[in-house]
Amino acid sequence: MPPASRLDLLQGTLDLLILRTLQPGPMHGWAISERIQQISEDVLRVNQGSLYPALHRLEHRGWIQPEWGVSELGRRARFYRLTAAGRKQLEREAGNWARLAGAIGRVLEMA
């Protein structure tokens, strides 16, 4: 069942979603995009072309750490794990997002 409408991700929010998705444990790229789609009940759809550049960017910032493992299909796959710096970054960005969302919500209610 396709949802009523799909939302494109806001710029910059993809990083936050990736970090949050990796919080429970390591995952490979496809699983991350599936997970985001699943949890958001298909509202958020990750543009697959921009997923990997984002992963590589986070990797070079030191927020996530890749390691090679074997996927469910028996293929070599790259699993990403959240680092300590990544956890801190996640807390910061999550806090920012909550403040932003709260602020926008208040403005929408009051105006």
Place this chain on the structure above:
Amino acid sequence: MREEDLNDELASHLEFQVRKHMAEGMSESEARRRAGIEFGGLDLAREQCRDADPWHWLDASRRNLRHALRALGRSKLFSLVAIAILAVGIGATVGTFGLVDALLFRPLAVPRPYELVRIASLQKDGRLRQLPSTILDPLKSSTWLSGACGFNTGYEGGETNGTITPIGILGFTGDCFRTLGILTQLGRPLGPDDDHASAPAVAVITADLWRRAYGGRADVLGQRVQMPGSAFTIVGITEDRFAGLLLGFPAGIIVPLHQEPSETGMVGQQVWWSVNVIGRRAPGVSAKQAAAGLAAQSGWLLEQSVPPRFGAARRQQYLASHLATAPAANGVDYFIRNRFGQPLIAVFGICAAILAIACVNLAGLMLARATRRRREVAVRLALGASRAHVAGILALESALLVAAGAALGVVVALALDRVVRAEGAQMFGNFDVRLGFDSRVTLFFAALVLAIMLALAGASAWQARRLSQLGSLHQGERRVARGHSAAQRLLIAAQIALTLALVTGAGLFGASLRAFYNLDLGVNTRHVWDVMLASHPARYSHFEPGPYYRDLVRQVETIPGIRSAVLADFVPFYTTGSTLPAAVVEGAEPGVEFEAAVDTVTDGFFRLMGMRVVEGRDFRREQPNGAEPEAIASQSLAEHLGGASALLGRHIRVGTAAAYQRLRVVGIASDTQLSLANPNETHPFAVYINSWQHPESQAGYPVLLLKTAGGEVPSAMLRQTVDRAGREYVERTRSLDEEKDGALIENRVMAYLSGAFGALALVLAATGLFGLLSYQVASRTGEIGIRMALGARRGQIQWLIVRQIGGLVAGGAAAGVALAIFESKAIAGLLFGVRAGDQWLLAGSLVLLAATALLAAWLPARHAASVDPLMALRHE
């Protein structure tokens, strides 16, 4: 991250997606298509992943480098020509810059060299003359100086460690080390206490001599250097950077002035010396203030410093001297800057101009190449490469070419330096300058290469951008073509004019040099050698020249392989013999004098040199008791004085020396030219004096002239013989043909340089034409295709291309002819035996130029004719 890893990661993602769609019920092919669409541009993602890596440029540049090398490898001819032109251009420019710097601008290797100021007597012709050392004491009291000292220079063979080696000498007054700030790396400097006649003879040697003669050993202090007349104990070694104070002539030994043997061969006899006076300006005193300070003190200084034993006339003359200051930061120069300064700067200018033209032409070639590669550019852009990326690739290719050219240029520059040093040493004995890549030359080289790289890479990048902007437009190609041609054409026409002038100049200099070598000098120099003898430093004692040299000549003549030997006081073509006023003693009107070259020679000189004694007889080796001093006159002189028979038996006088006031003419010798300084003087007046009758004249700088049986001089035997005789050693042996080469060094340099410049200009003009036409052909491929499709023949197409440069070459050549005529008038003074406006030479140059232009045009024309009309039209 490695490329394969990234590919693996993306492939595994797609695989998951495919599996997911298949699980939803799609067929595999449908699932794959879907997954692909969902993912979007795989290449783009890959590129963006790479960009995410902060170090990705390193990886990318390695890839680009590989690519650029491959691209250059594909057009080998282009790459080779470009690299060769850059190598020669950069090498010549950097090499001459090194020379200009070393000879004109490099300061002395002492602290704060720009404070140094020379104080000298200014001559009417603008030259600076040395001053007597007596001026130093009054000068030191001047407040505008913080110190002053004097030094003179010399050059002798000295014995170090048992071997004799040529050594440049600096004679220092006591204050020189302190005033100039020269430091020693070992031992101590010389001080005022050393500069006394009664002080022990000590010396500081330069680091250069230390390495050369002692292998840089530390136990050298206390060892002795034997110079002619005295032995010096080494007390110190200068720091490495100090090479001397006389431009072009490195020093080896520094001795106290009072320990220098004076002209009489005795130490300490003189109480003053002629010295180069150098002072250091006091802190805060400008050059102008120093000059004013000297001017104010001048009269008093001269008054205080009149050397002892000056007669009234000499005293007056001295007091009238005009003292002046001159910058001394570059040391003291006797003639190098005067003689070579202007030509050097001119040559440097020509090199730089040629390099600039070369770069412009290379840019043209690159334009043509980029235009021909516009399809490659279009394909790259279509595949998603950014414009910056494409521009970067083309820029990298040019940068690589420049780098390769620069690397080879270093080799060229070093080779040039070696040639200059060798030629300089050949000409001036101990000439040497520290050339090569010191900090200033390296900086210049780096700046030059960077500038060329930026210019050429910039031009390529700019062209790539234009191409990428116009890539899809058919019209664009032609628009690009028209954009540059006017400026480019003008430039090439100017080059052709310049090239013609340079080629004509090269022809003139070459013909002039040939005329020199073809000159009939009236001598036969085949198998004739000259041997310069020098006093053995350790055996400097009183001796009787006459019997000594008679014995030596006899001994030398017994050496197998040597036919005859003669003692002379000059080296033909090398030393300029003296020209003295002379006159016939009896019968002639008093006061009728003539100038004649006067050479002192022993018997057999004329036979050895292939000359003839046309009347009378040669000198004799043994003189009968009471024989009159003899002379032999040249034929031209005899004719001038009324004929050979009228002159034979009469007496002439030469110069002012008492021994030469009454010489009996015993023979007339055939005319000869033994100097090439005035080549047009084919019948100079000459007087030869019998050396055996003037033994005192033999001891100066004796020269042995040898005629061998055909081979080289048996030098080991000769050395032995000279050594056994006792007091001298062989300083230098050369054939007279080598001496001739040496005498013609300026002519040879001009001929070779102008030849090299001419050839380079031809190559450059050819590349310029080639670049222009290649560009045209590349831009007009479509048009050519249409013409061929409409039935044009290959020949017609080739003509279409070649025709374009007809006007260009003709116009350039016309301007060039005018330029060449102007030029040949300007250099007429440097030419010999060739008419400045020689039309055959001009015609030859024109033919050469036309042939080069045709060749340069033919290659692109052939390329145009090989255009496949179908291919060309398909792209239209």
